[in-house]
Amino acid sequence: MSVDGTRNVDSTSLDTTRKPKYGRNKQLGAKLKRYGRERKEALEAARRTDILLQEEPGFLEPENEMEKTYEITQKALRENVDVGTAAKGFELRLKDYGPYSIDYSRNGRDLLIVGKKGHVASIDWKKGQLNTELHLNETCHAIKALHNDQFFAVAQKKYTFIYDKLGTEIHRMKQHIEATSLEFLPYHFLLVTAGQTGVIKYQDVSTGTLVAELKTKMGPTLSMAQNPWNAVINCGHSNGAVTLWSPSMPTPLVKIQASIAPVRALAVNREGNYMAVASSDRTVKIWDIRTYKEVDTYITPIPATSLDISDTGLLSVGWGPHTTVWKDIFKKRQDHPYMTHQIRGSRVQSTKFVPFEDILGVGHASGFSSLIIPGAGEANFDAWEINPYESAQQRQQNEVRALLNKLQPEMITLDPNVIGTVDTAVKQKSMLPDGDETKDAEGEEPDEEAKLDRYVPDKKGKQTALQRHMRKKTQNDLEERRLRTERNLKREQEISGRLERGQEVQNPALDRFK
């Protein structure tokens, strides 16, 4: 993400005290000096642009110790905030087709809801305008907006479908069977599905090809989340394991035994540092996924069903009828949640923070509620990246630019910074016998026979013209010419000091029985 301009610029490496050693190459020295200067200037310029980030995220601050932010109800908030914000906290009562899973488009403009019983709707929620509404008449599990608000994917009973903004069915992806969770990697244009089959599938939505099918071999995948920093897919399984996947590896990059009970929900923060894992044993655990260490454990009275982390690092936990929002949970252990909300008589199905808004969307059994969570949204947006106010033309241009900048699926690694660097890792050795490693177990000196027994791979181009001639000649006719060539060959081998295999060459047909 580019919202904070200097994130990828590593400030630790900027030490001017140590003088770089350039060797004798003056040109290279000048070049490196230039790189150093450019870097310094870039950092300085980035620092100076901070004044352009005018908006500041504001949280609810208690005036005294006795005041608690979690005691403030949505109603009280709505009464006290400005009219525009108050209008954003709304509620949709949809009792018939629940529970509802939700998703927001990347710029937060469109709200997508899908009820378990097949009710799908795409809503421009700020305008209060319904884009489309579908009744699919079959079980629907998840919904996901693709790269912009024009398309969305719905995981239905058997297949996963792609619809456009107006509700037209664009694709039926028959390879994605019985998916229950969907993810979309916007920089790679990959739609990832996982579900009952236990296979994670990556579909490139720009080319339409199925990029990878990864068998988890761990039964149905219960939950899935992407790491926004490195596009690694984290999957939660019924044995309490969380696996990290890249489409270029058939085995998981990392397997973490996060809990002892099935993993119900997962979330990774924007910086890709922390992962929240909610499991059926009522725990919500915070994992540091740089060191793969458990940081903290919280207990929910009812097993949590949904987790989401906002751009500013607020964690929303949906458990039973409650939604709890935690602040600074990755920094230190919190005693109190930041905010809470209860939807009586309903169960929370999914919670999603709206990008660039202080709003948390909650899909539950009897509809959808939009909660005001001060400080949840990133205050400053980068219009190059995601523009919540984009026009149709800007959207089109962004789409083209994004396609031009599309990353290849093979580039997904745990550490994306290794792309383009020098590979220092030892190359994986093949399992073929190497020959040189052969040694006697008894400690005996390897005798002649053993030497001959060695596997010698066929090497092309080693044969001389005479050898080739000999090989092509049939064994039966003993012509003078053949004898001559044989003689010549022998002499040649004598000269080159390779007599040890002379016999074999003469009799290559029998050689394989040795």
Place this chain on the structure above:
Amino acid sequence: MAKRSNKQSRSKTNRRIQDALQIAEKSERYQRSSKDQGSDDSDTEGAIMNAKRYVQGDYGDDNEEFVDEEIDSDEAFGPDDDFEVFKSKGKDKTTAKGKGKGKPSHFEEEEEEDDDSEDEEGLVTLSQAWDMDDAEKKKANFSKSTQQLILNDNIGSGESSSEVDSSSEEEEEEDPFAEMEPYDEDEVELNTVVKDLDDADKNKKRILVSTKGEEDEYNVPTTGHKLSLKQMLEATGDSNIAQDNFLLRRKLVDGSESATMAVPLPKRLQQRKEREAAYELSKAEADKWQDTVKSLREAEHLVFPLQPQKDSDEEIEEPEAKELKPFTELETAVNKVLEASSLLDDKKESTFEEMATAKMDPADLRRRQNELRMMRELMFREERKAKRIKKIKSKTYHKIKKKERLRTEQLVEGDESDDEEHDSKRALERMSLKHKTNGKWAKSIIKSGMSKDKSVRDELEETLRQGERLRAKIQGDEDYSDARSISDLESDGEESDPELRSKIGKGVMNMDFMKKAEAKQKAANKEELERLRRFQEYGQEDDLDEFRNESTSANIVLNTGRRVYTPGAALEQKEIEEENVKVLEEHEIDNAKSLTNKLSKTAHRERSKDAEEKVKESESQNERQSEEENNSTANPWLTITTNGSTHKSKKVRVIDKDSSKSEKAAAKLSKTKKRSNAHLEEDGPIVDMNERLKIVDPYGSDEDEEDGSNVRMFKQTELIREAFAGDDVIDEFQKEKEATIKADGDKEVDLTLPGWGDWAGSDIKKKRRRKTLKVAGVVSEERRKDRQLNSVIINEKVNKKNLKYRTDKVPYPFETMAQYEQSLRTPLGQEWITRTTHQELITPRVIVNHGAVVDPLDAPFK
């Protein structure tokens, strides 16, 4: 070569023996030479030849008529022949040749002089003959009648011409040497040449070359005396010329007329020297470019054309402006005047000014400066004084001011002292709505007739009083402002009396239509005034009526400075008044204590908070508070409920605080908390996977008050443990991890084939040999990244698919990996860096402006 020529001439003489004249000459010459030099070569006789005859026989073809093989070879003798001879004979030859060749010119000249003295005219010295040069030769060829005495052998070839002059001859002779000899023999050769030259001096050889021919313009007979340059100069009669002449002088310095020139270097060396010199020159020339080229090479960006073309306007106009000269007479006149008065130049002007001061006495000057300073100071003081005086106001002014201030103070009711406090008070007021009886709480009290309780009644009373006070305040304010405005208007009216107006002026204001308009306006003003006065008299009722009728909203004052517009507020106010009366009546009747709890349920939260603070203060003495805090930190989920029992308990404490009951309740509460706390401390909230699951159920502890909370807890944990008892996930995971460690580690493969290569039989000794192969795995156990992490398996296999996005070597210009990575560290994309940085980084190195002609680099002469 001389030797050769001698040889040749000898042969020739043999052939031409009949020529009597020649014989005579020869004999003569012979005698002479023998006289001059003791020893004599018989060879030299051949040096004489009949040039005439020689010439007669045409060079090429005619020669062959009287030719034998020797001549033939001689005629064919060219540089090629030379080459061959020397090549074959080597170095030995050189000394021999040197003898013949070394023939200093002065000696020859001497001889010739002698010859000339004896022989008659028609003889020309060699030098003279050669001075005539080729052109003459050609002429001679054409004429054929011309008699010339020319050195015999090389006559046919053009190159031979140079041989006549001794110095040039030597040079010529050296050439073939230089050309043919190998490089390393240079020095040796040079030495031999020098030596030969010395030798040549000793072994002089006299050659008489004489020509007996007709006299013509090219062939002037001399009396045997050589015409020297000196003689020629003397003939001019100008002694100065002779003295000035460089050649002559040089001769004088040398002492001898015919001093030899230094031996020139072999041509190859000479050329090398020349090349070196030329290189130095060209290098110096090229070096001038070095700085420019270096700077261009080091430049990050080059924009062509390098020198931006200047705007033609600037270039032209500036010099014009400078060189502006007066054209007309008038202009010149003005210019003159300006110049004279030194107005034309700033510099002159300033100097003119300085002159005045310069003329003055320094003491005088100082005095003057001080004077000026003093004046300035005094002026400044005066100014300040005036300002101060202007500020001073009269008593009445202050009186009025004071009144005004008091009035405003009254308005704010002395709360100004602390602005913040005031603000907070106001906020509290607004939130609690303490001055109104239309709040939920007040209404409920009024409705349910609960005001028998004294404290409640007191509170209600307080609210009413507060409301009254506020209302009074606002009304007072309004009255004041109204009165003032009317009086102001009146005073305005008085001010504008006609007399005063008429005094002002007779301008436009005195005109008829203006007056009319004024009168009209005045009338309107009066009317307005009347209306206002009426309004003041009849007062509030009218006002209220008006409001009610006119708009749907009414003014209700919540607090100072705040207004809220709500419809029907006035009506409500009336109601409030009625209610107030009712409440006041009621609240005297009874004061029962039992209802406090009931009331507390519906009490406002804000109020409860205030009370809570008080409770805290009291509790801080006996550590209860800390316990409570502990409790809350231990289980965050305890506190999350927004409604329900926790608040209830708080309120109980709040209300009962004064009474003895409150302490009782608090004690009870603390007791239960303590108990729940005890087992919370036992098992921390963090669950270790490998341990037994111990989870605290906060709701369970809250629900059951005193009995069996522990039992229930136990049940809960047991239940959960039972629920997941079947799947032993941890063990499975450990097993899997071990398997992966094993699979990834180094392996030994047994390659032994049973029975292979063995013989069967009874007396065969069985060779027990095992062939194994060590296969390097992905990573050894010690090196695994997850060796410290119990519940993590990290895949260490190389991702082959993304190997193509990495390099196996450091790319070319970089020498180390660190250098390469340094080049990658600054991102280029504009998503990561600022726009300007991005554009700087992606600027190409060479930019050629579109349509610009790129000229070659200017010569860098600074």
